[in-house]
Amino acid sequence: MxxxxxxxxxxxxxxxxxxxxxxxxEQTTVAEIAKRAGLTERTFFRHYADKxxxxxxxxxxxxxxxxxxxxxxxxxxxxxxxxxxxxxAVAGMFADRREFAGKRxxxxxxxxxLMERELTKLASLSAALADTLRHRGVGEPAASLAAEVGxxxxxxxxxxxxxxxxxxxxxxxxxxxxxELKAVASGDRTHG
Amino acid sequence: MxxxxxxxxxxxxxxxxxxxxxxxxEQTTVAEIAKRAGLTERTFFRHYADKxxxxxxxxxxxxxxxxxxxxxxxxxxxxxxxxxxxxxAVAGMFADRREFAGKRxxxxxxxxxLMERELTKLASLSAALADTLRHRGVGEPAASLAAEVGxxxxxxxxxxxxxxxxxxxxxxxxxxxxxELKAVASGDRTHG
Numbered sequence: 001m002x003x004x005x006x007x008x009x010x011x012x013x014x015x016x017x018x019x020x021x022x023x024x025x026e027q028t029t030v031a032e033i034a035k036r037a038g039l040t041e042r043t044f045f046r047h048y049a050d051k052x053x054x055x056x057x058x059x060x061x062x063x064x065x066x067x068x069x070x071x072x073x074x075x076x077x078x079x080x081x082x083x084x085x086x087x088x089a090v091a092g093m094f095a096d097r098r099e100f101a102g103k104r105x106x107x108x109x110x111x112x113x114l115m116e117r118e119l120t121k122l123a124s125l126s127a128a129l130a131d132t133l134r135h136r137g138v139g140e141p142a143a144s145l146a147a148e149v150g151x152x153x154x155x156x157x158x159x160x161x162x163x164x165x166x167x168x169x170x171x172x173x174x175x176x177x178x179x180e181l182k183a184v185a186s187g188d189r190t191h192g
Numbered sequence: 193m194x195x196x197x198x199x200x201x202x203x204x205x206x207x208x209x210x211x212x213x214x215x216x217x218e219q220t221t222v223a224e225i226a227k228r229a230g231l232t233e234r235t236f237f238r239h240y241a242d243k244x245x246x247x248x249x250x251x252x253x254x255x256x257x258x259x260x261x262x263x264x265x266x267x268x269x270x271x272x273x274x275x276x277x278x279x280x281a282v283a284g285m286f287a288d289r290r291e292f293a294g295k296r297x298x299x300x301x302x303x304x305x306l307m308e309r310e311l312t313k314l315a316s317l318s319a320a321l322a323d324t325l326r327h328r329g330v331g332e333p334a335a336s337l338a339a340e341v342g343x344x345x346x347x348x349x350x351x352x353x354x355x356x357x358x359x360x361x362x363x364x365x366x367x368x369x370x371x372e373l374k375a376v377a378s379g380d381r382t383h384g
Contacts, residue, residue, distance in 0.1 A: 076381075078379040078380065078381045079376055080376055080377060080378075080379050081379060112312075115312070115315075116308035116309070116311065116312055117308070119308065119311040119312060119315055120304075120307065120308055120311060123307075123311055140352075141348045141349075141352060141368075141369050141372050142372055142375070142376050144348050145344065145345070145348060145369065145372055145373045145376050146376045148340075148344035148347075148348070149341070149344070149373070149376065149377065152337065152340035152341070152344065153337070155340075156333045156336050156337060156340065157333075160332075160333060176333075177333050177337065180333050180334055180337055181337045181341070181377060182377050182378065182379075183334070184271055184272055184334050184337050184338045184341065184377075185272060185341065185373060185374050185376075185377035185378070186272075186374065186377070186378060187270040187272050187273060187374075188270065189268075189270045
């Protein structure tokens, strides 16, 4: 597996997450983050507007990858299969960022305002996916439902992935969760 | 259909929504809301902590009804069928509140902070539903997936229902959206 080699932006993000974990999010300053990363505050602000932004800097990339893969799915693909291609693409993006993702998740779930922001980002991702599906000719409410399913599968697979001791890859968990979703929707009782 | 006969609490909510629509949410004061409802500010504060709270006062009732119906489903019911009973129960709760619901939705979608709060309430509803399903013996990730599906179906049916000119009931739209969800999950292309 290719390891994620952080540039200045990535080093700042890693330093920030370390400090949020060690000292708490509120107690950490931008000056401390920059120092830990071996960079200046000025460099920090070239990459992030504030210490909150560090936690959401991946949202744009995630949405771009997800939407791009759905848009690029074969025209014959059913909505859920186009969404599955998107899920696969984003699972790949996270492959070597598991530790970072786990630390990030811990900070976010501990702070109501960060959690609200996270939910807003996911809602915006869902809206973008629905829009992409409509452009592919999918009607409503199928487009919105497929988009919501995609985001729900991603969220649930992600939360399973960062649990300590979980050894499957995010890609495997995404596929497994999508298969479970299909079983749940069809009224399968074997999971009850 | 039994019309919703508002008590003091309901009258304050209706007055608030009227004023939010007429003057804007920010420009409306509690004093004005109380006056429009023919009540005192003191009465307002007996029912709501602030003017924001008016918009979210139904969330507790919604969650209680939804969770109660899922918990009370026959033990043999598949997760998605238990969730369907919950959806049916909450659709009934809204039956005679369509105008109120539409006005509320317009105010909420126009304000980022209200939208964040709405998303947080829906996430909490989903968590409560997953918890209820786990208590029924449903494993993970099936419980969380069924819960997310239930909330997504509710949200999407609700947004269809409040569109001007829509004549179907929320209950019909919820059933229709759930059927569409099943079609989408199974990879049905006829909706593409």
